[in-house]
Amino acid sequence: MMLINGQPQEHVSALDRGLSYGDGLFETIRLVGTHAPLWERHMQRLLLGCERLRIPAPDPPRLWQEALQASKNLPHAVLRITLTRGIGERGYALPSVSKTTRIVAAFPAPLIPAGIYLQGIRMRLCAIRLADQPLLAGIKHLNRLEQVLACAEWSDPRIAEGLVCDQRGHVISAIAANLFAVIDGVIVTPSVDRCGIAGVARAALLDAFPACAVRDLPLAECLHASELFLSSSVRGILPVQAVGDTVYAPGPVTRAMQQCWRDLGFPMEQA
Structure with missing residues (x-):
């Protein structure tokens, strides 16, 4: 399941800066049922990345609720959280106001022999x-x-x-x-x-x-x-x-x- 800004959907704008410039961050998180043993460490790195790139930081509790929603019915899941600076005008300059695009997607965990x-x-x-x-x-x-x-x-x-x-x-x-x-x-x-x-x-x-x-x-x-x-x-x-x-x-x-x-x-x- 995939959520974009909290809503079930699979498409982002062609003008999103994540697509145009790779202007964003991601985390790939292993879930075991409804538990993510390294969640806090992932959030620490994500927030550090937001600080470095000057992207408005997400709310970790909201991300966790979206993670649970996206991974529902998957006993072992891999969660990908993607943040971009959102839609912007053409050019490298930062938009005067950023509205972060937030993508939370869950996939079955790989089975490794x-x-x-x-x-x-x-x-x-x-x-x-x-x-x-x-x-x-x-x-x-x-x-x-x-x-x-x-x-x-x-x-x-x-x-x-x-x-x-x-x-x-x-x-x-x-x-x-x-x-x-x-x-x-x-x-x-x-x-x-x-x-x-x-x-x-x-x-x-x-x-x-x-x-x-x-x-x-x-x-x-x-x-x-x-x-x-x-x-x-x-x-x-x-x-x-x-x-x-x-x-x-x-x-x-x-x-x-x-x-x-x-x-x-x-x-x-x-x-």
Whole structure:
């Protein structure tokens, strides 16, 4: 079900700035029944994004009521909340008065085979490099062209994700997930101060494992890690089986992170 500004419908104006300029934000939220274990973290990031982009902030309680309405009858749902600056005149200048467009849509959660969580996924190194823009780093703004082009680099169904670097050759993330590595016994996740998304699942893991280091991660160092795994608010904790010809095996840290995910209230699906 989809709600636009609280009403069941599926269409927005062709003059909406979200369509014209990618002028907006989104959050993708996993629901388990009528519970969203990471809701507060999603709202914190959404409000931060509104502040950065100078978009009028939504009312989180209203969003929650619309989330429940949109996801009704879905026992496991993925909710997408999209905010745009609304309809505006032609040109980049901000409208004198913004009337935010608010879209809340719910979809059935993907069913991920149990073997994926046990054995992991295969990845490839993407050719595209993420551009630096500290003002937009961390938040989920609507311009996802880098990710679209990264996904277009391969068609092999055996490869589930791509590893993406910045302009300096430092690993930032997967295309649609954050990345963690175990290097010399230390858990490391790349800094996303210049580009990339500060995932809410990543934030929950950083709180649960405070010894985790957040720093620049050169590609060569990443590829020599003893464990690699991804974090996603929708898919959970995914072990990395291989990046190209470099092979990994899920280890104790990966398993501990998966248990932490379960403890947050998320199931590990089986298909």
